[in-house]
Amino acid sequence: SYELTQPPSVSVSPGQTVSITCSGDKLGDKYAYWYQQKPGQSPVLLIYQNTKRPSGIPERFSGSTSGNTATLTISGTQPMDEADYYCQAWDSTTVVFGGGTELTVL
Amino acid sequence: EVQLLESGGGLVQPGGSLRLSCAASGFTFSNYAMSWVRQAPGKGLEWVSTFSGSGGDTYYRDSVKDRFTVSRDNSKNSLYLQMNSLRAEDTALYYCARGTNPNGMGVWGQGTTVIVSS
Numbered sequence: 001s002y003e004l005t006q007p008p009s010v011s012v013s014p015g016q017t018v019s020i021t022c023s024g025d026k027l028g029d030k031y032a033y034w035y036q037q038k039p040g041q042s043p044v045l046l047i048y049q050n051t052k053r054p055s056g057i058p059e060r061f062s063g064s065t066s067g068n069t070a071t072l073t074i075s076g077t078q079p080m081d082e083a084d085y086y087c088q089a090w091d092s093t094t095v096v097f098g099g100g101t102e103l104t105v106l
Numbered sequence: 107e108v109q110l111l112e113s114g115g116g117l118v119q120p121g122g123s124l125r126l127s128c129a130a131s132g133f134t135f136s137n138y139a140m141s142w143v144r145q146a147p148g149k150g151l152e153w154v155s156t157f158s159g160s161g162g163d164t165y166y167r168d169s170v171k172d173r174f175t176v177s178r179d180n181s182k183n184s185l186y187l188q189m190n191s192l193r194a195e196d197t198a199l200y201y202c203a204r205g206t207n208p209n210g211m212g213v214w215g216q217g218t219t220v221i222v223s224s
Binding site for chain 2: 035047048084086088090094095096
């Protein structure tokens with residue numbers, strides 16, 4: 001079955017830039033999506049179609065792809081960005097989520 | 107306001123059944139594919155099933171095929187998940203979400219909890 005691999009945890013200092021990667025076989029041939037989930041809350045779509053931001057999502061969140069890796073970058077990270085982040089893709093007729101990355105803003 | 111409201115969760119014994127519902131409001135329900143996504147306690151997101159917005163296509167993860175059935179009633183703006191032969195590993199918070207490829211799951215409900223235990 002298809003798998004997406006994310007680092008379990010990442011840390012960043014406030015105001016700095018952090019990147020979270022997501023790798024999968026032939027991911028470059030698919031659309032990648034990114035979701036943010038804060039404790040006790042439902043997920044929120046941050047990035048769709050690799051690079052697009054839904055309305056209301058701050059510009060500091062951006063997405064990119066290179067080869068079989070999708071990357072979520074947060075510029076000028078704020079304490080409120082501390083959350084779990086999940087990548088997602090479609091593989092044929094199934095939806096696959098990455099294992100999630102816990103972002104700590106120190 | 108665009109909203110999804112799940113209901114129907116609860117405590118059920120292994121081998122039992124439950125039917126989850128998701129009531130949609132604030133958008134043209136029939137225009138969108140709808141999905142169920144679950145999250146076991148302390149774990150990550152796990153896709154369960156998707157019902158396409160048109161054509162009636164349904165998709166399932168392997169572990170729920172032949173046990174779960176997704177359906178929708180566009181006249182009632184509602185999505186359902188019939189869960190049979192429930193197992194302990196089905197214990198999770200079940201979310202209803204709007205959308206899928208290519209625009210992502212842009213709207214999520216607050217979830218309904220399913221606990222499978224004797």
